[in-house]
Amino acid sequence: MRISRMTAALLMATALPVSALAQSSDDSLSKMREFRTTGTSLDIPVIDQKGENADRLRGILENIEMPEGFQIDLFAVVPDARHMALGNSVPVVFVGTRKDKFWAVTDRDGDRVADEVKEFAPALDLAVPNGPCMTKDGFLVLAEHNRVLMFPAAEFFYESPDVAVAEVVPQGELIPVEEESFNHGARVCDIGPDGMLYISMGQPHNVPPAEKMDLYNEVGMGGIIRMNTDGSGREVYARGIRNSVGMDFNPANDELWFTDNQVDGMGDDIPPGEINRITAANQNFGFPWYGGGTTRTNEYMDAEIPADVVNPEVELTAHAADLGMAFYGADSFPSKYHGGIFSAQHGSWNRTTPVGARVMFTPVGEDGSAGEAEVFAEGWLTDNGEYLGRPVDVAVMKDGSLLVSDDFAGAIYRISYTGSDGGAQAGGTGMGEANMEAMDEHMEENMENMEHMEMESEETETSN
Numbered sequence: 001m002r003i004s005r006m007t008a009a010l011l012m013a014t015a016l017p018v019s020a021l022a023q024s025s026d027d028s029l030s031k032m033r034e035f036r037t038t039g040t041s042l043d044i045p046v047i048d049q050k051g052e053n054a055d056r057l058r059g060i061l062e063n064i065e066m067p068e069g070f071q072i073d074l075f076a077v078v079p080d081a082r083h084m085a086l087g088n089s090v091p092v093v094f095v096g097t098r099k100d101k102f103w104a105v106t107d108r109d110g111d112r113v114a115d116e117v118k119e120f121a122p123a124l125d126l127a128v129p130n131g132p133c134m135t136k137d138g139f140l141v142l143a144e145h146n147r148v149l150m151f152p153a154a155e156f157f158y159e160s161p162d163v164a165v166a167e168v169v170p171q172g173e174l175i176p177v178e179e180e181s182f183n184h185g186a187r188v189c190d191i192g193p194d195g196m197l198y199i200s201m202g203q204p205h206n207v208p209p210a211e212k213m214d215l216y217n218e219v220g221m222g223g224i225i226r227m228n229t230d231g232s233g234r235e236v237y238a239r240g241i242r243n244s245v246g247m248d249f250n251p252a253n254d255e256l257w258f259t260d261n262q263v264d265g266m267g268d269d270i271p272p273g274e275i276n277r278i279t280a281a282n283q284n285f286g287f288p289w290y291g292g293g294t295t296r297t298n299e300y301m302d303a304e305i306p307a308d309v310v311n312p313e314v315e316l317t318a319h320a321a322d323l324g325m326a327f328y329g330a331d332s333f334p335s336k337y338h339g340g341i342f343s344a345q346h347g348s349w350n351r352t353t354p355v356g357a358r359v360m361f362t363p364v365g366e367d368g369s370a371g372e373a374e375v376f377a378e379g380w381l382t383d384n385g386e387y388l389g390r391p392v393d394v395a396v397m398k399d400g401s402l403l404v405s406d407d408f409a410g411a412i413y414r415i416s417y418t419g420s421d422g423g424a425q426a427g428g429t430g431m432g433e434a435n436m437e438a439m440d441e442h443m444e445e446n447m448e449n450m451e452h453m454e455m456e457s458e459e460t461e462t463s464n
Contacts, residue, residue: 069419262292332400
């Protein structure tokens, strides 16, 4: 299954018409789509994982408070670290940013500390490469501000500056170009149980003017869209969302949950932040009639509220900026955390007394409904209101530990459980000889497949 899907994706990448290639001003992208080298240096600079900066970050972690039995360590120094996607077969974490860098973080010896952090595909020009996600068969998807790229077998070929790439959504076609904005432009993506690609698309306004709503509803801005992984079959999956920068599927029932950021300028304590639960396609989650929870916006105070609005599953502290979230499907943490949601609060930007900068936990019951959220890890916000870090995203590793990214401090942390209250302990063991052999065999298969695809590409070019 892995090879056949890779073949399809690579053929898609080379079979697009020349006109599609011309839409991109990125000459490196065109070359990489055609399996040609870009001339980028093979000597990709790496981020120093030792020294004063790493020591400073470890010092900050001494102040983090968590439930008994948990410990937090520095996993990697990663500048501007935002959303994360874990490799399927190789111990690599792909990390987005809100700037122009996209990182590959590798733990080569399996000791749960990164050995190498370097730029992924440095030959490409990227714009807000915030949102990576990984398919079950090893395809890395990257949602930029106004483009979506796919990298087949990225975890096996990221050592080179040139990697196989396909445009799922070409530049300028995710949202209308005239709606591009520096505000609310960080996308996140996920692969659903149906195999489709889901992308959240924040709209650029605090509260959008009424004349924008038809356009936004049509293209999915202020909502979540979905499509096939080749870009076909695009549709708007959910509406009424201000700016979601975190989502995950509940493995217990395949429902999609997402965080949402509420309207600014309404006071310190309203409206609340949100975690939402989608139980069916085409649901409306109330924005801009509601600014968060059931708090009406001033701009739409007199407008009729749609009858089908779905209220949040969870209401959270106002202006704490709830971003990345993940269901905990592992078992190394105590049983109370199994099946629940870990989420990152980035921290307020204009609240009189700052709040957030912490990791939250929300239990989810067998019936699929959420309980009350509680603080899980905090200490990045000092008593005098100064940020030492701002958590962005969370990701569950295969050993059951939890990664937390921080774009302010430029780091990824790892939270593990060392107590004895249920669950298997999250150890620091290596990959093991058997896993290494399997990885080598898998890499050889993909190398052979890539060579075969290059020959098919040449035949395609000749026939065209």
